[in-house]
Amino acid sequence: MLEVPLLKVAMAFLLSYPMLRTISLHLHSAVTGSYLSGTHSVAFVNCPNEQIARDIARTILDKKLATCVNILPRASSLYFWKGEIEETTEILLLVKTKTSKIHELSNYIRSVHPFEIPELFSLPIDQGNPAYLKWIEEGVAED
Numbered sequence: 001m002l003e004v005p006l007l008k009v010a011m012a013f014l015l016s017y018p019m020l021r022t023i024s025l026h027l028h029s030a031v032t033g034s035y036l037s038g039t040h041s042v043a044f045v046n047c048p049n050e051q052i053a054r055d056i057a058r059t060i061l062d063k064k065l066a067t068c069v070n071i072l073p074r075a076s077s078l079y080f081w082k083g084e085i086e087e088t089t090e091i092l093l094l095v096k097t098k099t100s101k102i103h104e105l106s107n108y109i110r111s112v113h114p115f116e117i118p119e120l121f122s123l124p125i126d127q128g129n130p131a132y133l134k135w136i137e138e139g140v141a142e143d
Helices: 004-015 018-032 050-062 099-112 130-139
Strands: 040-047 068-081 084-098 120-124
Touching: 040 050, 040 099, 040 130, 050 068, 050 084, 050 099, 084 099, 084 130, 099 120
Parallel strands: none
Antiparallel strands: 040 084, 040 120, 068 084
16 A cells, blocks of 8 residues: 555646546545545536527537536626626526536537637535535546
């Protein structure tokens, strides 16, 4: 069995390379038997209407970029755009996925979204129901 300091050095090395991040996360979970914070994320995406939101959500699921997408209707948004304050109603998507899929998800959203600069950001999941987190893991395509 690896000594703890050696394990920490190995993890730091593996986490420094994005392609090896997923492997290192699985290794850490296997060795410690615990959930590593940040393995999964929730992405937030705004959409101009419900039909576009549903179309984007279905394709995200079809592409296995996420396991679940919640569609939250009628968010009032106020924001600066081209020097003016704008006010509109938008639809918010909450996308549950692996953190390793955020870049691919972002590329897809930017390629299909009608907004010039679509809102897309993600937050890592710190902790949660282990069965739910496993369900997210199983529903997203392998890296």
